């Protein structure tokens with residue numbers, strides 16, 4: 001079955017000119033991945049690893065100084081694969097919300113603070129539904145009720161709702177057109193754990209019911225363990241490992257993934273947790289070879305010189321690591 005999203009060799013750099021000299025931040029550097037129909041694909045990695053830049057690029061929601069300098073983003077919503085960056089402005093606008101929808105980090109970015117919630121639904125979704133206004137509003141109310149939200153929220157202003165409620169409303173807004181593909185950028189990071197659990201359950205239920213695909217970004221590995229079907233790990237602008245989530249937690253092949261998993265708290269385990277030495281590299285001048293080598297406990301001379309290729313070492317399990325290629329596990 002063809003994937004819904006195919007990202008091939010994607011490079012997206014922040015390009016800034018100072019007095020005629022180009023400074024580039026290589027935030028997304030040669031990433032290849034696919035997201036299938038009816039799956040939740042998670043993207044993990046510490047702060048500044050390029051997760052947000054990747055999904056902005058995948059959604060074609062970029063503006064200078066961020067530019068795509070190589071590779072492709074292709075979507076197949078059932079009518080054949082199309083290069084997202086080759087779409088006309090009209091085709092892109094028609095695709096948004098209906099086929100491709102985006103749940104952002106802060107719900108206030110999408111809900112207009114000075115208008116009632118109803119107006120945000122009308123502004124964003126009405127013209128994609130090809131319905132007269134009363135039928136559209138009925139459909140919105142049905143969708144809210146299905147998500148256990150009272151229709152009265154439509155009369156509220158965003159500031160009158162709690163953070164968790166606002167995020168639920170944002171998710172309702174992003175899914176009212178039943179999109180094929182949903183991009184979610186840290187949608188629950190600002191919420192407390194109990195509210196977070198409810199919102200995650202809501203995303204999971206919607207995804208299952210609609211059979212859509214979700215690209216879900218968070219640095220929180222515990223969320224990935226509970227929500228995602230497959231997981232990609234980013235480090236310093238590159239994808240370093242990808243596998244079904246269960247396999248990845250059970251047997252990580254990359255030392256950076258092993259570190260992320262080991263740093264998760266476990267009930268009854270009082271052993272002290274050790275952080276990694278050093279910091280992630282500057283993406284304006286990343287180290288040669290494997291970008292993780294300055295912090296890697298398994299680093300070998302080859303790691304300092306040669307970029308490890310992303311290879312499928314086990315069925316459905318890809319990793320970019322010289323040690324893993326030699327059978328050395330973290």
Ligand SMILES: Nc1ncnc2c1ncn2[C@@H]1O[C@H](COP(=O)(O)OP(=O)(O)OP(=O)(O)O)[C@@H](O)[C@H]1O
Pocket residue numbers: 014025027045046047048049050051052053054065219283
């Ligand atoms: N507007 C910008 N101009 C220049 N560099 C930027 C800009 N936005 C982000 N960057 C840089 O791009 C790199 C990747 O950032 P990005 O926000 O994609 O990472 P992230 O993994 O999503 O981090 P976080 O979890 O903190 O959001 C970082 O080095 C960051 O400093």
